[in-house]
Amino acid sequence: MTRYDRRTLLKASAAFAGASAIGFPSIVRAQADKIKIGHLTPLTGFLGALGAYAQLGIRMAAEEINASGGVMGRQLDILSEDSVNPATASTKAQRMLDQDGVAFLMGEINSASALTIMQVAERNKRLFMQIGARSDALRGKNCNKYTFHVDIPNTVMVNAVGKALVREKMVKDKKFLTLTADYIFGHDLLNAAKRFFAANQGNLIGDELVATDVTDFSPYLLKIRQAKPDVVCSNLAGNQVTTLIKQYAEFGLPYPIVGFNLNTADAWAAGDGNLSGTWPTVWYHTLDVPASKTFVANFIKKNGKPPENHAWIEYITLKIMAQAINETKSTETDKLIAYLEKETEFDILKARKAHFRSWDHQLMQEAYPFTVKPKGQAKDQWDFIALGSAVPDAGEPLESLAPTREQNPCSL
Amino acid sequence: MQFEFLLEQVVNGLVLGGYYLLISLGLSLIFSVGGIVNLAHGAFYALGAYVSVEFTKYLGFGPAIVLSPVAVAVLGILFERFILRRFYSADPILSLLVTFGLAMVTEQAIRIIWGAAPLSAAIPPAFRGSVLVGDFLFSRYRLLILAVVAAVLLAVWLLLHKTSFGRVVRAGIQRPDMVAALGIRLQPYMTAIVMLGVGMAALGGAFFAPITIVHPAMGAEIITVAFVVVVIGGLGSFWGVVIAALLVGVVRGITIHFVPAAGEASIYILMFVVLLLRPRGLLGERIEKFE
16 A cells, blocks of 8 residues: 655645635636536436436437527536436435535436425425426325426326227227336326226226336236236336337237327337337327427437437426526526416427416426327338327317316315 | 136246246356356346347347357356456455446446347247147247247256266366366366356347347346346256246246236245245255355
8 A cells, every 4th residue: 555654645735725725716606607407317227218318308408508508698507317216316306406506406207206306396495397207196196386297197198098099989888907007107097097997988807017127028918818808008107118018919919909108219119010009199209390390300410319208308398497597587496486387388399389287387288199100101110100180189278188176186 | 717817827937937047047057166146147138138139130030049149158258257267266245246347337338339228129020929729828939938948958957967067067066176186177167157157148138139128227137036046946956946947937927817016026025935944945955165
C-alpha cells in the first residue's frame, strides 16, 4: 500500500479546498440555470423494453426543446434512471427531490412503482407527471392533488377493445377466460374487464393469475383447453403478453384470443404470424396525422427504428410540461397544477387535442383498437398492426370511454 | 375428467423439466468438478438465444441451433481459461462475485449490442402447431426439444460413465488430490466440462428463443430455476439433477392447475421441503472437498 506523508496530505487538502472555493460556485451557478427534471422508468425486468423506448422519447423532446432555446431561456436537464421496483422507485424519487434539486418528477410505466412515487410527490408537495402506468386505482381511489396521469387508464383500454368486440358480436352470451398479471395493474384491469362483461352480458368462466416472471405458459394453456372458452382474454402486462402470444400460437389452440393491454414493443417481439385478435393502443406510428408522421420520421432518422407508444407519450408529455412552464413562467408546483387543472388543450400529435380532467387529473385523449394485418401485407417488421379508427368517435366527447364520476372514487 | 386433466399437466411438466435439465446439468457439472457456483450460467443461455437468432437470419434455423451452442462453447473455453481458472482454490465468495459480475456485464453487453427491446424469433414452419397423443395435447416444437434433450442426456451420460474422460472427471469430483497423485492434470478436463456445460445452456437458449422472449435479462430469469433444480437434485449426481428437473416441471404444472397464483412459488417451496428433509439434495453424494 502506498503511504502518503502528512505534508503531501495537507497540500492535497489545501489544493482541494482552494479548488472548491474557486471552482464550485461557478458550477453551481451553471446548474441553477438549467431546469432539472427527475425521470424514473423501468429499464430492467418485464417492462424494461418499454422503459428503453420511454427514455428515447423524453430525450428527443428535451433535445428539440433545448435546441430551440429551452424553456424561459433555460435548458432542460433530464435526470433519467432505472426505477427498478416500487421501493427503489420511491427512494430514488425522494433523492432526486432532496439532493439533485429537480423541479418535478416524471415517468413510470409500472403501476406499483407509480403508486409509491405518487406518495413521495404528495409528501413533498411536488408535481409528478405519471406518464405510462395504467391502473384505474392510481387516478381513482389512490389519486392525489400532485399527480397527473397521461396514459389511458385500464377502463379506457377495456372500453376501446370492448366496443370493437361488441360490434363483432363477440361478447353477448360468450364464455370468456382471462389470464391476469398478478400485481396491482392486472388486478385493476381484471376489475375493469369484469365491469365490461357484466354490462354487455359476457360470461366470465374463469381467471388465471400469472406471476410477472413466468416464462412458460404451457400449464395455463392446458387449462384453457380444458375449460373450452369461446374467447380467451389477456389482462397481462409487459413482455408477459409476448410470451403468451408466442406460446398460444405454438400450441395452436382454436379459441380466438383478444386482450385489454398490449404495448407495441411487446407486439413487435411476438414475431410474424403469432399475433391475432383485437387489442387496444394509445398511439401507433402509422397514425395518419401529419404532426405524428413528422415525429415518427424524425425519430426514425435519429434512432433507426420507429417509436413505440411509450416513446411517443414521453415525448408529448415533456412538450406539455415545457408549454406549462412557458405559460406560467414558473416551475412552482402550485402554479403548474393550477395551469394543468384549467383543462388547457394540448396538441398530442393526434386528430383531437387533449386536456387533463380537473377532478381526477387524467388526460382525456383518443385511443384506438387494433387488429393484425393479414399475412403478407406488412411493409416491414414493425408494420403488422392494422389501426382501427379512433375512439371515441369524432362526434362524442373524449370523456365517454373514461370512468365517470360515479365509477371513479377519486376526490381531490 | 379431473384426473385426466391432472395427468396432462404431469406429462407437460415432464416435457418442461427436460428443458430445465439442459441448463441445470451444466451448472451442476461445473460446480461438482470445479467447486464453482457459476452465476454467469444464465448469461451463456441468453447468449445462446441471441446468437441463434442472429445465425437464423443468415443460415436458417437448423444450422443456427447447431452453431450457436458451438460458438458459445468456444466463449466458455475463454471463460474457463482466463477467469474461472484463477478461482478454483480461492474463497468461494470470490468466484460467486466474479461470476455474478460477469452475468451483469454480459446482460449489459447484450443490451448495448442488440438493444433493450426483445428480439423476435419464430418456430420453423415444420414444427408449428400441436399434436394429440391420445387425449394429450403436445406442441410439436416441444416434442422436438424433448427428443434433443433425451439425446443430449444420453450422450452426456455415456461420456461420463463409459469413457476414460468420464472416469477422470468422476474421480476428480470425489478425489482431486488422488487424481493429481496419479499424474493427471485436472485442468484440461475442467476446460472441457465448462465448455460442455455452457454449450448445453446455450443449446437451451437457442431452442427456447422461438417460444419465449429473447431479451437481455432472460439469463437472470433462468438461473434461479436452474439453481433450484441443482439444489434439489443434489451435487455430483447425474440422476439427481435429472429427477429434480422433471420434479420441478411437474410440481409447477400441478400447482398451476390448482392454485395458478402460486405456480412460480411452488418450486421454491419444493426446494425448502427437500432441504429440510434431505439437506444434501435428493441424490446428492457426500463430497469430501465441500464438507
